[in-house]
Amino acid sequence: MPADSTGLDPEISKRLTRDERGLFPAITQEFTSGDVLMLGWMDDEALQRTLTTGRVTYYSRSRNSYWRKGDTSGHIQWVREVRFDCDGDTVLVKVDQVGEACHTGKHSCFDDNAVPVVVTPDDQR
């Protein structure tokens, strides 16, 4: 999808690096707690909607469609800040999260999924 069809500011568009599908990862972080809530994907249109509506909109790679977080669950993500990383291929979205971010009912998609770390800094320093 050409960037100029989405209404996304060309100055923003040219800072973006997209993958071969036109997508880039979006990390969603809770503004107040700093908790990383989830990772979704966006294209230019999803980013434009996120910047201009105040609510986070992702692009679903499995359903090939846009989804505005909270439309079915009520678990809205209100946009506080949006940042690109240094090479423009990832976006960080800081939000006020209504309810739980994860469809499993957890606050964050990263709750309860710890992977055992064999060696920690305390072993080495």
Place this chain on the structure above:
Amino acid sequence: MPADSTGLDPEISKRLTRDERGLFPAITQEFTSGDVLMLGWMDDEALQRTLTTGRVTYYSRSRNSYWRKGDTSGHIQWVREVRFDCDGDTVLVKVDQVGEACHTGKHSCFDDNAVPVVVTPDDQR
């Protein structure tokens, strides 16, 4: 690369969902501050090295090689926690960051790259 050649625990391996290149995004977050520092990519081997050496190792998509953060810059990332998200296609790595995480000299790759948000929650609620 078959998962079993990396030494990665099969119980961990089977929780992972990889893209068509065998990769998955890794969000790196500072353990003490909660700051999101960067997003890199891993495959099974990079994850196994991260879990077993105490230092974060990524897979470079542009160079097609592993890179252990800090080997050239000294800006080591010591691993504190590793978590998968609910569907196992993203990893969150919490670290003690030595020096700056970004090659530009910034603490985080998301510093100084704000994107203007047109509508904020305060406009709507």
